[in-house]
Amino acid sequence: MKRVILLIGLCSVVAGAIAAEADSPAGKCMTCHKEKTPGLYKQWFASNHGSAGVTCLDCHGAAAGESDAFPHEGAHIATLVTPRDCGQCHAKEAEQVQKSHHATAGEILDSNDAYLAHATGGQPAAVAGCESCHGGKVKIDPASPNKLSRLSWPNSGIGRLNPDGSKGSCTACHARHSFDVAQARKPEACAKCHLGPDHPQKEIYEESKHGNAYYTHLDEMNIESDRWVVGVDYFEAPTCATCHMSATRTQPVTHEVGERISWTLRPPVSKTLPNWQVRRQNMQDVCRACHGQGFIDGHYAQYDGLVNLYNEKFAKPAGRLYDIAKRKGLGGGKAEFSNEYEWTYWEIWHHEGRRARHGAAMMGPDYTWWHGIYEVGKHFYFEFIPELREFHDAELDQAIAEVLADEFHVWLNRPTADIKADIKSGAMAKLYADMFEGPLGQ
């Protein structure tokens, strides 16, 4: 009899253990990870995922045979969680992200930026630098089956190219494992990438009154609130998210980050985006939570004026001269970026020109002028053109002469007193009068 009881007892222990594994595998994950990675566990526990019953395997569970699935303590685990995984629950957001400019950031490998990093720098710089923001192609490590290659993981670049074919990384903004909305709403979330000499959005925001108000009133901004409608749930200041993504009284929150952007300030010459008027209305709808229409129209006039100025006075003429030099192979260096004038041109549009345009877009006066147009002008007149003149190429010299004969540039050969008089009388301003009327030459 004793033996029978023992046998039954043993069976039930075994059955219980099996049942426990089958019914509660995430419980097993937590048991170890609470001890071994307590920070990760506690972030999750305190998160909305924790209280909503979203557990480890809901995101990290994988099917055997998936390229990045490896067996671990009786389950198949994928380290990488892609927008497709997140999209199981957050379908609308995942879809918006796939359509967004953010999701294309990983295509940088085909760009001049990546060329520069790989050629001038080298792969380590491209991996730890460029790809950490833009996202790289996530590869499987051939030496360790089904685990991620160290050269592509960790990577939370916003345009990451995932093995499942999806693009992007939700954790670029919603850092794991808390996935805190407040964190994504704060400018610091964007500032992992949107800063520095080529696109100092973070610094411009800090310079602007928007940033000033935000840092003053952060504690009052209800930033943890589930619903976060500008002008309704908070009113103290806008963050990056407020203007570009978060809900207004008429628009829902969007993860298509370009929906409210009218100009693209990225390329050498700025262009308006398709449907730019609609996009601009979307943005102005955000502005209206706090500003009257007159204020908004004034801002956009000043913003358009600056972008048009940059385009017409510097970007287009510089581009014309650059193209001639490139076409004729001037400078001696064969490869792209092997001649100094190419670097000068690059910095004029990619750094200084963008700083000026972003400064005007987000009300950062110092970035518009001293870090922006001032630098553009100085380098256009006194580095770029002199460097081109050194080639003594007839066609190029002719083009330079034509550019400098343009009404924007003839000031170089006029008496200072006359120029000052024209500034005072308003004659000089007439050159720019049409620039405030909206995007030119589109």
Next chain:
Amino acid sequence: MLWRMRAFLKGLSTTRTGTLGVALTTSSFLLLVFLLLLQAAGVLGNSYAGLLTFLALPGVFVAGLLLIPVGWRRLQRRTGLSTAELLRTQFPPGLVQASPFGSSLALTIAGLTVVNLLFLGFGGAAILHHMDTPEFCGTTCHAVMNPEWVTYQSSPHAHVPCVECHVGEGADALIDAKLNGLRQMWLVTVGGYRRPIPTPVTTLRPARETCEKCHWPDKFYGDRIKTIARFAADEQSTPRFTTLALKVGAGGQAGKIHWHVAADNEVRYQALDESRLVIDWVEVKRGDRYHRFTNRRAIPRDAAPPAARTLDCIDCHNRATHVYRQAEDVVDELLADGTLDRTLPWAKAAALAAIATTVPRDADREAAIAGALRAFYRRQDPRALARHPAGLDEMARALAAAHARNVHPQMNVDWGTYPSHLGHRQGRAGCFRCHNQDLVDDSGRAISSDCTLCHSLLAFESPSPFQYLEPVRPAQPDSAMHVYLQAEFTGRAP
């Protein structure tokens, strides 16, 4: 009789040397008898009296004895007389007169020789016996041994004499220990010892000879429930409980914790240095061959590694007796048993800040700790300082006592100087030295570090000590873990 003794002693007091010998021998003998009587009467008990009684006096006695013949030789050389002539001049005729059983002098010498031999035999035995007492080991070299002596007295082995583990049995063990003792005596005399002294892991007796006299592997069976109370550093010192059902059995081939030392099993390992904190490889005997797990992240050291070891008790229970606690463990235990008053606001945070404070070598512990406590409250909650002055004094006293058990500034023994290899509180320490993802076999498989391999978890930093035996609350984020651990322990499907 008395006359005869006097004549005998007078006769031996030949020269100044001889006289000194007689005086030393006689006086040390009498003093020893006197001290023994006092000790028997319970008047003397401390170890310094023991040192005098059992080491100094027999030494003086023997020295005196040796001086007597030296004196005799000197007299002989000075006077040029033969032994027979000298005997006649030194002793009265009654003593040296021949008789059938030898002269009275010869009989007296023979009798006293027997007494001497008995006395020396007894003295030698008493010396050895005295040197086997914990008091001798613990207090003779006071400064050096004090940390070990203090921790020993409050340890589970407080009633097991030091020599049971540190010397072992047999003449060779005894000789080893005495030679080592001589070396240590020299080091203490010239101050050449290290502070803190390194743990003598390499010279310990094999555990099979010592520990297993009382604790043998087959004796371990079943689970041992252990609740660890921890307190948060918040105003309420909120308690959190972790309850382990430790699977301490020896088991067979399959894992229970004492499987490592079960009769059928052999585990060998190579550490990178004497601290045995980083393991280069570990292997387990399977049939005739060893299955090895190698540390793929071990960083080779400059010095030659110690010899590979077969795992025994000491590899995990490295602090079975001389237990030094971590500051936070001490504070949590004092809070759990009520020694520290948890109703004082910020009790945990304050106690931890105070007990971890640096107490200078010659400073008053209690004053230093009380100062640190007051500084904490001035910063954190000045009103509490005003409201609970007596509570703070009491806390300082309790903390100072605990501090004195664990921290020994004279020997540079601070919190954490001597880490314990039990469990896995500090990252890769203890069990996780081998049970981690870095030690892998040829096929890349690591040794399991599954939590429930060695213990069930009945609470895990939970609000109640048996949280996971209570009904599952589905709304809790960790309810899946609750279900899993409850089923694992009870063996019942959820």
